[in-house]
Amino acid sequence: MNTITIAGGSGFLGQVLENYFNQKGNTVYILTRTPKQDNHIYWNARDLEDWTKVLEYTDVLINLTGKSVDCRYNTENKKRILDSRVDSTHVLGLAINLCERPPKLWINSSTATIYRHSLDKQMTEDNGEIGNDFSMNIAKSWEKAFYSITNPKTRKITLRTSIVMGKAGGAIQPLKNLVRFGLGGKQASGEQKVSWIHELDFARAVEYLIDTEELKGNFNLAVPKPTNNSMLMKSFRKVMHMPFGISHPKWLIELGAKLIGTEPELVLKSRNVIPKRLLDNGFKFIHSDIEIALEDLLK
Numbered sequence: 001m002n003t004i005t006i007a008g009g010s011g012f013l014g015q016v017l018e019n020y021f022n023q024k025g026n027t028v029y030i031l032t033r034t035p036k037q038d039n040h041i042y043w044n045a046r047d048l049e050d051w052t053k054v055l056e057y058t059d060v061l062i063n064l065t066g067k068s069v070d071c072r073y074n075t076e077n078k079k080r081i082l083d084s085r086v087d088s089t090h091v092l093g094l095a096i097n098l099c100e101r102p103p104k105l106w107i108n109s110s111t112a113t114i115y116r117h118s119l120d121k122q123m124t125e126d127n128g129e130i131g132n133d134f135s136m137n138i139a140k141s142w143e144k145a146f147y148s149i150t151n152p153k154t155r156k157i158t159l160r161t162s163i164v165m166g167k168a169g170g171a172i173q174p175l176k177n178l179v180r181f182g183l184g185g186k187q188a189s190g191e192q193k194v195s196w197i198h199e200l201d202f203a204r205a206v207e208y209l210i211d212t213e214e215l216k217g218n219f220n221l222a223v224p225k226p227t228n229n230s231m232l233m234k235s236f237r238k239v240m241h242m243p244f245g246i247s248h249p250k251w252l253i254e255l256g257a258k259l260i261g262t263e264p265e266l267v268l269k270s271r272n273v274i275p276k277r278l279l280d281n282g283f284k285f286i287h288s289d290i291e292i293a294l295e296d297l298l299k
Contacts, residue, residue: 002210005058005103007031007092008045008065012169013109013161013202017062020203029054031065045088052095060210061103063092066142070262073134085142093149105155105210108146112162112195112222112273114139119191124276125160125218135265143218155216157209162222162273166199167297176298178245179236185247190230192270195222198287198297205275208283215281222273223288229267235291239298 004021006014009030018028031043031051043051045065055061065088067080089108096102115123116131123129130136143158164170178184197205205221227235237245248256250268257264275283287293 001025001027002059003027003029003057004060004062005029005031005054007043007061007063007088008109009062010034010036010040011064012166013164014064015168016164016166016199016203017064017206020200020207024207029058045084046091048091048095048098052098055095055099055103056101058103060105060107061092061096062107062109062206063088064109065089066109069135069138070266072258072261073263078134082138082141085138086145089142089145090149093146093151096151096154097149102151102153104153105157106151107157107159107206107209108142110143110146110158110160110218111135111139112160112220112271113269114143114160115271115273117192117270118272119193119270120272122272122274123220124274125220126276128220128273135269155213157216158218159206160218160220160273161202162195162197162220162271164199164202165196165293165297166202170199171196172297175233175236176240179233179240179242182242182244182246183248184233184237184240184242184245186230186233187248187253187267188229188250190228190233190247192229192268193226193272194229194232195226195271195273196232196290196293197221197223198293201285201287204286205278205283208278208281212281215277217277219277220273220275221278222271222275223285223290224275224279225288226272226274227290232290235294238291239294 010032066085115128
């Protein structure tokens with residue numbers, strides 16, 4: 001059994017991992033700005049303070065810290081999105097190197113959004129094309145901060161995670177609401193690829209990376225075959241027994257995103273991401289069919 005510390009672990013993905021690893025008999029600590037449980041430890045994600053003591057008896061450190069990208073990309077939010085990721089990564093790297101007994105493994109979050117918009121080319125870890133816009137540059141800066149710190153006694157892995165489908169968070173709730181109100185048609189052309197992963201496979205993939213000690217570097221966390229937006233919405237309608245769904249042209253998505261304070265790229269970008277390194281190393285997915293996954297998550 002491992003002692004696992006999850007930085008920024010009070011959000012959706014942190015809770016998925018905490019519940020999964022607790023059930024397996026591991027000890028889990030959460031670094032958070034708002035401690036609410038006995039296993040929560042305060043940190044501000046920026047400064048070396050008392051929280052660093054937990055790393056002395058941590059086997060696996062997982063960093064999920066970062067302001068949500070579900071917001072408008074104005075100057076203030078852009079700065080907070082970048083700083084929250086880079087500052088937390090830097091201070092964790094420094095804290096590891098101050099440990100007498102540093103964690104054996106440090107897993108740092110990244111995002112599958114690091115790859116450019118693609119309808120045709122499949123983006124693997126080796127040949128994926130990394131583009132140049134705000135979201136992709138955030139991901140590049142995040143990974144650069146992670147790998148710029150030398151941690152000689154600690155194995156390091158980056159998670160390029162796609163959209164995580166979960167019962168208590170992720171993309172499920174807003175899409176479910178659209179379908180429920182008859183607005184669950186395709187969005188824009190509907191051809192944009194959707195790379196996703198079920199919350200159980202997300203946790204299982206992290207566990208697999210922990211247990212397979214020779215693995216390090218970047219890993220795409222996504223199902224082997226992406227769906228597309230049209231099929232995603234069709235699957236939602238089928239599972240929710242909704243016979244129709246009004247489609248949304250691009251201009252309406254851009255207007256709607258402005259009204260609810262988010263960015264249209266979250267829907268319009270084609271994420272065509274393949275988990276080649278996981279597959280090459282023998283990881284088996286439980287949920288790779290979107291309709292079956294939704295039946296499990298919406299029941």
